[in-house]
Structure formats: C-alpha cells, structure tokens
Amino acid sequence: MSREFPIGLTPPDWLVRNLQPQQAPLNRPAIARAAVAMALPLAIGLATGHTAYGALASMGALSGVIGDTADAYRMRILNIAIPQFFGAVGVTLGAAVYGHGWYAVATLTGIALVSGMISTIGAVASVSGLLLLLNSVIGAGLPLPGAWWLAPVLMSGGGLLVLLLALLAWPLRSGVPERSAVAKTYRTVADLLATCGDDPTAAYDAARQAVTQSLNQSYDLVLARRARHHGRSPELTRLLAQLNAITPVVEAAPAVHQSGQPLPPQIRETVRHLAQAVETGYTGPIGLDLPAPTGETTRAIDHALRHAAEVVTAPDVDPRGIDDRLGRPAALRIRTARAARNVLLSSGSWRYGLRLAVCIGLAQILVSTVPVARSYWVALTITFVLKPDFGSVFSRALLRALGTVAGLVIAAAVLSAVPRGWWDVLVLLLLAPLIPALTPRGYGYQTMAITPVILLLSDVLNHQGTALLLPRLVDSLIGCGIALVAGYLLWPESWHTRVGDRLAEAVADTATYVESAFGKSEAGTVTAGAEVDPAARARMRRRLYRDLSVIRTEFQRALTEPPPTGRLAAGWLPLVVAVERIVDATTAARVRVKHGAPSPSPAEVTQVALQLRELSKGVRESEVLVEVRTDLTGPAESVLEPLRQEVAAARAIASPH
Known part of the structure; x- marks a missing residue:
C-alpha cells in the first residue's frame, strides 16, 4: 500500500524548480583552463615570495573563468578582455575611496547606477558592468597590497591568462x-x-x-x-x-x-x-x-x-x-552603438540602474554605521543577486543563501584541515574546475563552487582561517535580505510576469506573418496575387520563432517565482503553445501552396488576421479575452482550415466561455 506525504510536507513547485539542477554537458576544456588559470598565479606568487600578489591575480582569473562561456574564439576575446578593462577601472576607483566613509558610499552608489544601466546593452556589456561594480566593491572594502596601479594590473592579468589559455588552440581550431x-x-x-x-x-x-x-x-x-x-x-x-x-x-x-x-x-x-x-x-x-x-x-x-x-x-x-x-x-555593430546611445533615454535602463544603486547605497550606509565584519561581502552579494539581466531576483537570493551555506561547509573543511602554503595550490587545482562544471547546473551550484575558492584566496590575503566563515554567512544573508526588500518587493515590476505583454506582441506579429505568407499587406488588407519577398518572409518567420523562444524563457523564469507570480505565469503556457502552433500552421499552409495546393482567397486571409489581432488586443488589455464577434469559418478543403482550427483553439484557451 502506497503512502502519501501530508500536503504540508510537500515542497511547492516553485521551490522544486529552483533547486532542480539543469542538464548540461561538461565543458572539459573550460574545466582544465579554470584549474590552470587560478592555480598558476598563486603558485608563482608562492615561488617568488609574493603570495598576496598571486592571490590577487587568482581573483582576477576567477572573473575570467566566470566569463569563459563563449563558443567562438572571437567572442571569447570580447567576453573576457573587455570586462577586464572595466574591472581594472572598478578596482582603481574602489581603492581610491577605501576607508573614506561617505565618499565610498557615494562612489559605489554611482558606480552601481552605471553598472545597472549598461547591463541592458548586451551580454558583453552586462559582464562588463558586473565586473566594474564587483571590483570596485573589492577595492573599497579590502586593503590591497602594493602601489595603486598594482592591483588592477594583477587582477586584469589573471583574467587575461584565462583568455590566453582559451586562445591557444585558435590556430588549429x-x-x-x-x-x-x-x-x-x-x-x-x-x-x-x-x-x-x-x-x-x-x-x-x-x-x-x-x-x-x-x-x-x-x-x-x-x-x-x-x-x-x-x-x-x-x-x-x-x-x-x-x-x-x-x-x-x-x-x-x-x-x-x-x-x-x-x-x-x-x-x-x-x-x-x-x-x-x-x-x-x-x-x-x-x-x-x-x-x-x-x-x-x-x-x-x-x-x-x-x-x-x-x-x-x-x-x-x-x-x-x-x-x-x-x-x-x-x-x-549599428545595433550595439544605437543601444549604447539610447541608454540615457531608456526608462528601463534607469529603473534597473536605480534599483541596483539603491541597494548598494543601503548596503554601504549599513556597513558604514554598524560594525560588520568583512563588510564588503554585503555589497558583493547584492551585486550578484540583483543584476537585472540575470533572471529572477527572488530565485537568485534564495539560491545564493543556500549555495553559500553549502559552500561554507566545503570551505570549513579546507580552512581547518589544509595548511597554508603550497597545499593551497593543490586545493585550487581541485576546487577551481568545479566552477565551470557546476555553473551550467544553476546559480545555487555556482555559488557553492565559488564560495570556498573566494574564502581560500581571502585567507591567503588576511590569514584569518575559519574566522572567515561566520562573517561570510552573516554578510551574505544581509545582502540577500537587502536585495529582496529594496530590490524586489518594493518594485512591483519585478514580481509581475511579462509573459502576457510579450505574447500579445507575438500574436500581432503572427497576424502580419499570415498576411505576408499569402499576399501583400497594405493598410490591413491583403492584395491577392502580390508576392512578398521570400527573404523578408523567412526573416519574419525566424524572428517570430525567436520571440516565442524568448517568451518561453521568460515563462520558465516566472515559474520559479513564489505565488502569485508563478501561479499566474503557469496559466499562460497553453496560449504560448497555441501561438507556436498557429505559426506552424501558417508555415505549413504556405509550403502546401508553394507545392501545388490552391491558394486561399484574400477574404480568408483577412479573416484569420483579424481574429489574431483581436486575440492580441484581448491578451494585452485583460487577463480574459473579450468576446470575438468575427465568424471564423471557411471552406473545409482550404489550406487555411488547420490554421483556422488552431486560431479557434487559441481563442478558446483565452476565453472564459
């Protein structure tokens, strides 16, 4: 006889989705690069008697390892080299205000605003903004050894070492x-x-x-x-x-x-x-x-x-x-330049930047007025959790806390059992590969892998051993709390799903695609016999499928949110699938016409397009589709009959009746 767990003991779906590891193949070259790039600088530092310098270079290599995700060699240059420049600027600015109290608060808050705004430009700009803020926090919170220019050079050199190792096979591959x-x-x-x-x-x-x-x-x-x-x-x-x-x-x-x-x-x-x-x-x-x-x-x-x-x-x-x-x-290239030019004009960029700046500012005010050991970890936690283009803030805060706890268990074993010195190099050789191995599994797993590495390098710089563990846990929890309250709960847009709006746009674009597939659209009508450029139609279809793929990604992100956001998002899935099938049915009808089937009449095409536009309007304006009055009928033998059935199914999904 089977036993069922009490309902109260069953974990909610959103929590299960957050904790479930994602499937991804092991990137063995990246794993090997991580081991060499992070252990080699520390080994050189130990051999030359400048262990602290080696630890700084290994910290820089960590940022290179995190950014080492591109497949193409030229993209690796962009993904690693450009962020290193911003990281050097960040650590220089941070070190300049180290120990200067409210000047440090104002400086880091301003850097956070810039970081959040440039993150909306693209993937490379996002990593650059992350490293700009991350290294500025490190520079403002840690006493760095050597002259003012040495830390930026060492940290950038560590990141560029990862790039050098990644490019070794370029001539052959x-x-x-x-x-x-x-x-x-x-x-x-x-x-x-x-x-x-x-x-x-x-x-x-x-x-x-x-x-x-x-x-x-x-x-x-x-x-x-x-x-x-x-x-x-x-x-x-x-x-x-x-x-x-x-x-x-x-x-x-x-x-x-x-x-x-x-x-x-x-x-x-x-x-x-x-x-x-x-x-x-x-x-x-x-x-x-x-x-x-x-x-x-x-x-x-x-x-x-x-x-x-x-x-x-x-x-x-x-x-x-x-x-x-x-x-x-x-x-x-034009799109990148245009995106950079529009940053100052984009309300979304300003909102994201302000969220990040508010949280970093609150963190710096807190650690400036209340004694907090290793206080820079608070801002570091916020930097990783609240990056606006990294997904759900709620999920990342939760996974950050859980990953930190798991990573501290590993760090406790390392810091208590491994003597400092050359053994640290061996430990890095074993721990560094876990970062590229676990990062694709999810943010919590990445945090679990990064935490012991960061603590080991921090101990090389400060020699505090297991005394680092409790401050790290407390600071991480404080950072997660600030991000959740000031960066999530106080911003309604962060806990409202955007699936509906994006889906409404996709449905409207689908109506245009239907018209272009069987004629020329002019002021909402279709001209029979007027062919649309096949290349333009192919681009339109590819753009539609790409947009629907983005909607699915947004849908999956929303499912990891707690109620009511996750529950409301789940209701959109049937309509997402229905719209995908409408696009498929349109493409199928076009293929059949191209290879011998009779073309539909302009009236049929106009009727279907009108239905789709009314569906789009209903999805955009209300959670429930208003009644559609247009009669969706036509010849049963028409190539558009399967498309009409799919449109009717989508209307039935969105309609309360």
Whole structure:
C-alpha cells in the first residue's frame, strides 16, 4: 500500500524548480583552463615570495573563468578582455575611496547606477558592468597590497591568462565552433523530422523548440564573427549559405506533421549525413537515397533536401544575396552603438540602474554605521543577486543563501584541515574546475563552487582561517535580505510576469506573418496575387520563432517565482503553445501552396488576421479575452482550415466561455 506525504510536507513547485539542477554537458576544456588559470598565479606568487600578489591575480582569473562561456574564439576575446578593462577601472576607483566613509558610499552608489544601466546593452556589456561594480566593491572594502596601479594590473592579468589559455588552440581550431554549431543545427532538424506525424504532439513541440534554439545559436555565432571580419570570408559565407539551406526543410516540417504521416527513415538519415559533411567541410558528390515524393508535403521535403545537399557539398558559394536574406551583419555593430546611445533615454535602463544603486547605497550606509565584519561581502552579494539581466531576483537570493551555506561547509573543511602554503595550490587545482562544471547546473551550484575558492584566496590575503566563515554567512544573508526588500518587493515590476505583454506582441506579429505568407499587406488588407519577398518572409518567420523562444524563457523564469507570480505565469503556457502552433500552421499552409495546393482567397486571409489581432488586443488589455464577434469559418478543403482550427483553439484557451 502506497503512502502519501501530508500536503504540508510537500515542497511547492516553485521551490522544486529552483533547486532542480539543469542538464548540461561538461565543458572539459573550460574545466582544465579554470584549474590552470587560478592555480598558476598563486603558485608563482608562492615561488617568488609574493603570495598576496598571486592571490590577487587568482581573483582576477576567477572573473575570467566566470566569463569563459563563449563558443567562438572571437567572442571569447570580447567576453573576457573587455570586462577586464572595466574591472581594472572598478578596482582603481574602489581603492581610491577605501576607508573614506561617505565618499565610498557615494562612489559605489554611482558606480552601481552605471553598472545597472549598461547591463541592458548586451551580454558583453552586462559582464562588463558586473565586473566594474564587483571590483570596485573589492577595492573599497579590502586593503590591497602594493602601489595603486598594482592591483588592477594583477587582477586584469589573471583574467587575461584565462583568455590566453582559451586562445591557444585558435590556430588549429579556427572556425570549428561555428561549423560544429551549424552541424548541430542539421542534427536537431533530423530529430525534428523523426517526430513529424507521430503522436504525442509533445515530442514534436520539444524537437521544434530545440531547432529554434540551435538556429538562434548558430546564426548568432556566425553573424557575430562575420560582422567583425574584415572583408568577405568564404568560410563564413559558406556557413551562412548552409544555414539558409536548412531553413526550407524546417519550414516543411509543420506541413509533414500536420499530415499525420511519418517520414521514411531515409529522410532523417540524409539530414544527418549532411550534418557530417558540414562538420568535416566535405565538398564533392554525395549520394541521396530519397524515396519518391507522393504529395505536396513530401515534394516540399524532397525539394528542400536536394537544395540543401547542393549547397552543403558545393565547392564554391555565391556570396551575393546572403546579406540581404539574413539582414546585413553590419547591423550588429549599428545595433550595439544605437543601444549604447539610447541608454540615457531608456526608462528601463534607469529603473534597473536605480534599483541596483539603491541597494548598494543601503548596503554601504549599513556597513558604514554598524560594525560588520568583512563588510564588503554585503555589497558583493547584492551585486550578484540583483543584476537585472540575470533572471529572477527572488530565485537568485534564495539560491545564493543556500549555495553559500553549502559552500561554507566545503570551505570549513579546507580552512581547518589544509595548511597554508603550497597545499593551497593543490586545493585550487581541485576546487577551481568545479566552477565551470557546476555553473551550467544553476546559480545555487555556482555559488557553492565559488564560495570556498573566494574564502581560500581571502585567507591567503588576511590569514584569518575559519574566522572567515561566520562573517561570510552573516554578510551574505544581509545582502540577500537587502536585495529582496529594496530590490524586489518594493518594485512591483519585478514580481509581475511579462509573459502576457510579450505574447500579445507575438500574436500581432503572427497576424502580419499570415498576411505576408499569402499576399501583400497594405493598410490591413491583403492584395491577392502580390508576392512578398521570400527573404523578408523567412526573416519574419525566424524572428517570430525567436520571440516565442524568448517568451518561453521568460515563462520558465516566472515559474520559479513564489505565488502569485508563478501561479499566474503557469496559466499562460497553453496560449504560448497555441501561438507556436498557429505559426506552424501558417508555415505549413504556405509550403502546401508553394507545392501545388490552391491558394486561399484574400477574404480568408483577412479573416484569420483579424481574429489574431483581436486575440492580441484581448491578451494585452485583460487577463480574459473579450468576446470575438468575427465568424471564423471557411471552406473545409482550404489550406487555411488547420490554421483556422488552431486560431479557434487559441481563442478558446483565452476565453472564459
């Protein structure tokens, strides 16, 4: 007989989601770099009799290890080198106000405002803002050895050591990360085709989401590298062409799934064969074992696969049209400059910056008026917890506290049992690899790995042993408390989910996509027979799937919040799935028309687009969709009939009746 736990002893769903480790492969090169980059400076310091200098360089290496997440080599330069410059500025400013009381409070509060604002520009700016504030707090809270310029040089040198180790294989592996990403995209498409036509639909939905994520990553890697490449690169042009070539296969997948007929296994094996050719750079003849097409959908798959095979194995790729089809890569540079220019005008940037500045200011006022041992840890905790682009503040505060407690257990064993000296180098060799190994598992696991390393290096500088443990715990809990109250509870926008607003925008964009798929949209009408640029339509579809992927990420983040935020967010999932299926149904109808099915009438298209815009308005203005008066009917044999069914399902989900 089975036993059930009392309801009161069952952990809530939001807590389980917070504590559940995320699945991620081990990055063995990053693990090896972390061990060498953090242990080597300390070893050099011990060998030369300047142990404190070695500890500072190892602290700098820690920031490099945390930022060592990019796949492409050129992106590693940006992710590590640029933040090191901001970190050097931060530690210099912090050291300049060390011991100056209220000057330190004002300086760190101003730096926190700048850090929070620049974090909205992009990923590299976010890490730069983090390191700017982090190192300024260290400089203002720790007496650093040597001249004023020595600490910035040592800490930046430690971070650049991580970059140097990361670039050692660049001459031999240049372009390999980009090729591997594109090949992985082909393999995820093969997995998607394997689920087409099968029940349950959940397997297809999961595979389609994996394809979207893989396409996003591949385009980001290739375009980011190409945008910074002087002149045209044949290799990158080839990779872009290969990504473009797999897009028609992805577009045909919804039509196949809609038909309910699984594809022959030769289809997905052909895609995996093409993935191998992409990864190895093979060019030359390739045998295609494709069955004869029997209908509109199989003709679409057959045509798309043959085109992809031609592009993958072609010795030369015509670069003309690639930029126009994907959007000019130079727009990446323009977008970055425009984002930086708009920081001072963005209300979101100011709000994020003010939240961070208020919390850092409160922390500095507290430690300036109340004796708090190792007081700089309070501000350090707030810096990590309250970074606005790092996800839920509530979740990070909770995981920070739990991770600190677990890390202190490890630190207690190290500080009490390991003698100081060369044994510290061995301990760093063992503990440093845990940081890149556990970071992908979640923030709590990252905190657990970082805590003993930080305490070990702090003990090398201050020789306080286990006396560091209790202050670290108290300061971390104080920092989490300030972040939760002043950075979370007092800002209503932080505990209201944004899924609904973003979903409403996606539904409105879907209406435009429906119109562009079957004609030309002009002032809300559709002109029959007027073709929309296929490249523009492809970009629109890719942008829609990317936006829906972002919405899913926001949805997952909201689920980790406590009630009522998490409970309200959970109600959006059916509508998120419904909108994804509407986009799929639109793409499937377009593929069928392209390969022989009769085109829908402009009136049908206008009717569906109107329904979607009314749905968007209802989602945006109210938690409950107002009654939609437009009649959603049409010929049962029309290619738009599955799309109408999906729109009706979405309306039923959003409607109270």
